Amino acid sequence: MSTGRRPVVVAVGALVAAIGLGCLVVQATRANATISAQRSARVTADARLDEAYYACIDHQARSLITPKTPVAYRPGASLGEAVVLNKAVASWITLSPPGTVPSGWLGLRHTGGPGSCLGDVVTLRSRDAAGTWTLRTGHGASVPGQGPPPAPPL
Amino acid sequence: MSTPAAAALGLVLLGALGALPVVALVGLRWLSLVLAPVAGAVVTGLAAAAALAVGGPLVAWAWVLAGLGAGLSVAWWLRRPDRRPWGRGRPPEDRARMVVVAVGGLLTVVAAILSLRGLSTPTIGFDTRALWALRSGWMLHDHSQMLLDFKVPELLIGQSGYPPLVSAEAAFVWGMTGVHAARLEVVVVALVDVLCLVGLGVGILAVGRRAVASGTGLLRLLPAVAAAVAAPAMVLVGAGITEPFLTNGYADPMWSLCAAGAVLFGLLLPSTRSNQAVALLLLTAAGMSKQEGMFTALCLLALIVARQLGHLPSGRRRRSRLGVIAAAAAASVAAMAAWPVAIAITGSRQVSSPLSPTATWGHRAHEVARGFWPSLHVLALALAVSAFGALVLRARRRRLGLGNDVWAWAGLLAGLGVVSGVLVTGSAPVVPWIEGSVHRVTQFPAVTGWLIVVIWTVTGAAAATSGSSAEPVGRRSAT
Numbered sequence: 253m254s255t256g257r258r259p260v261v262v263a264v265g266a267l268v269a270a271i272g273l274g275c276l277v278v279q280a281t282r283a284n285a286t287i288s289a290q291r292s293a294r295v296t297a298d299a300r301l302d303e304a305y306y307a308c309i310d311h312q313a314r315s316l317i318t319p320k321t322p323v324a325y326r327p328g329a330s331l332g333e334a335v336v337l338n339k340a341v342a343s344w345i346t347l348s349p350p351g352t353v354p355s356g357w358l359g360l361r362h363t364g365g366p367g368s369c370l371g372d373v374v375t376l377r378s379r380d381a382a383g384t385w386t387l388r389t390g391h392g393a394s395v396p397g398q399g400p401p402p403a404p405p406l
Numbered sequence: 407m408s409t410p411a412a413a414a415l416g417l418v419l420l421g422a423l424g425a426l427p428v429v430a431l432v433g434l435r436w437l438s439l440v441l442a443p444v445a446g447a448v449v450t451g452l453a454a455a456a457a458l459a460v461g462g463p464l465v466a467w468a469w470v471l472a473g474l475g476a477g478l479s480v481a482w483w484l485r486r487p488d489r490r491p492w493g494r495g496r497p498p499e500d501r502a503r504m505v506v507v508a509v510g511g512l513l514t515v516v517a518a519i520l521s522l523r524g525l526s527t528p529t530i531g532f533d534t535r536a537l538w539a540l541r542s543g544w545m546l547h548d549h550s551q552m553l554l555d556f557k558v559p560e561l562l563i564g565q566s567g568y569p570p571l572v573s574a575e576a577a578f579v580w581g582m583t584g585v586h587a588a589r590l591e592v593v594v595v596a597l598v599d600v601l602c603l604v605g606l607g608v609g610i611l612a613v614g615r616r617a618v619a620s621g622t623g624l625l626r627l628l629p630a631v632a633a634a635v636a637a638p639a640m641v642l643v644g645a646g647i648t649e650p651f652l653t654n655g656y657a658d659p660m661w662s663l664c665a666a667g668a669v670l671f672g673l674l675l676p677s678t679r680s681n682q683a684v685a686l687l688l689l690t691a692a693g694m695s696k697q698e699g700m701f702t703a704l705c706l707l708a709l710i711v712a713r714q715l716g717h718l719p720s721g722r723r724r725r726s727r728l729g730v731i732a733a734a735a736a737a738s739v740a741a742m743a744a745w746p747v748a749i750a751i752t753g754s755r756q757v758s759s760p761l762s763p764t765a766t767w768g769h770r771a772h773e774v775a776r777g778f779w780p781s782l783h784v785l786a787l788a789l790a791v792s793a794f795g796a797l798v799l800r801a802r803r804r805r806l807g808l809g810n811d812v813w814a815w816a817g818l819l820a821g822l823g824v825v826s827g828v829l830v831t832g833s834a835p836v837v838p839w840i841e842g843s844v845h846r847v848t849q850f851p852a853v854t855g856w857l858i859v860v861i862w863t864v865t866g867a868a869a870a871t872s873g874s875s876a877e878p879v880g881r882r883s884a885t
Contacts, residue, residue: 302529
């Protein structure tokens with residue numbers, strides 16, 4: 253490098269370093285605020301309600317079936333119903349193989365009122381000992397209020 | 407066992423799965439400590455593919471594959487004693503430089519811990535419940551039930567065919583700790599994500615360390631000081647870009663940060679064997695995390711191979727180097743392909759998305775550009791810094807052994823092209839689709855843009871000290 257260019261290189265180098273570091277520090281400060289926002293009262297309250305809702309659905313399902321009970325979603329379940337069941341219980345339930353009759357049909361009903369999870373209750377349609385079809389609802393957990401829980405960011 | 411305890415144990419176990427192969431590939435570096443759990447996550451992804459395609463418990467497969475990796479590592483060291491990480495003399499360290507880099511490392515760890523503050527809120531993302539943690543449970547079922555989980559149409563989730571890494575690492579930790587909770591998936595994924603961020607910081611510190619000239623003046627330490635500030639700042643910036651998804655269990659930060667790391671180590675940093683191994687590991691992890699990660703990883707792999715082909719040795723070593731490059735690339739592609747192959751041969755559900763009419767692509771591209779821009783302002787800064795640097799500082803950059811900026815920009819644009827291409831050619835209404843995904847799909851280009859700025863920042867600091875007659879310690883030929 254020629255000695256004539258060296259001062260230019262030094263000056264531009266210092267300028268690039270200063271601008272780069274300045275922008276980084278400013279952006280890091282903004283990022284820190286973004287991280288802090290995840291702990292805001294509203295985000296925390298929404299997260300707790302979401303957690304309580306799905307824990308409630310999970311608990312009600314476990315009051316009706318065990319992880320070994322072969323079940324299927326009730327015929328005609330809506331997309332929203334399937335999504336809630338997927339999110340709450342599908343990771344541990346045993347699905348009945350296609351072409352076989354499950355021990356019960358799992359569903360979700362919006363009933364509102366006490367004993368429900370933000371208004372929803374888990375249902376199981378199955379045969380009782382006498383061979384009659386019955387519809388049972390889950391119990392043992394509830395979350396007061398009306399659903400659905402606040403939508404988390406997609 | 408509590409969730410934090412299970413997560414900590416899970417991270418150690420993931421590290422145990424990947425430790426020996428990482429040391430064999432990368433050497434004994436601080437970076438190896440950071441990357442071992444990432445390599446462990448890759449092992450669990452392969453284990454998930456084996457469990458789905460062949461049967462057998464995922465946890466057992468993970469340990470078998472880890473044992474295989476460890477055996478290959480030991481065999482490699484037996485065959486090539488010169489590659490053993492132990493018993494190697496190290497050149498005397500410049501104490502002042504070491505202190506600055508150590509302080510930078512400490513600040514990077516502090517920044518990483520600060521980045522995890524969001525975990526104090528018990529957030530579990532929508533897709534985490536609906537897909538990522540859901541599949542973790544399926545991966546622990548017996549084979550017949552696992553096949554049903556992935557095949558029956560009534561569950562209405564075609565996305566269950568997405569790459570497995572995030573679900574698989576959580577399934578492994580669930581299986582090992584006995585704690586089956588979506589919250590544990592969130593914490594483990596966040597910890598591995600933040601390790602990837604720390605990896606970026608370590609790479610930046612390595613550039614600063616390399617750029618310090620020999621001698622005694624304090625000014626010569628300027629590049630290391632710049633790196634010691636930039637590394638923790640980059641960790642926070644990366645966390646800011648990826649939140650809230652960093653701490654809600656999503657796979658997007660995983661692929662984005664791994665792919666950005668592959669750009670840093672494979673296309674920006676000096677082309678050493680260790681750096682290339684790090685890049686290969688990270689891009690493989692990116693490709694095993696999400697569909698767009700896989701396509702981006704394949705583009706990055708092509709770029710890294712192209713960069714390597716640009717400076718092959720002559721003579722007999724040329725052929726051997728070509729063989730190593732081909733084998734490494736094939737291994738990476740095979741790892742990424744394992745899950746899609748398992749999904750295909752078992753007839754599992756897959757996403758099928760029809761294309762939008764080609765006549766709408768112009769309008770959709772315009773909407774994509776308009777939707778992306780607020781998340782990608784950094785690209786204007788990166789472009790300006792790159793232009794200035796290319797005009798005035800490129801000689802200094804070459805002397806530091808750093809890659810040409812064009813490589814990193816090609817990688818960034820490839821990743822941006824992949825996600826843009828999906829949005830432009832997909833059939834869903836484009837505006838709501840962008841609104842619902844822009845903060846996730848722009849994570850990779852945004853983080854990579856900042857990395858380009860950081861590398862020029864450290865290069866600028868090195869140039870600012872070039873009044874000294876001393877040369878950078880790490881001087882080497884251009885790459």
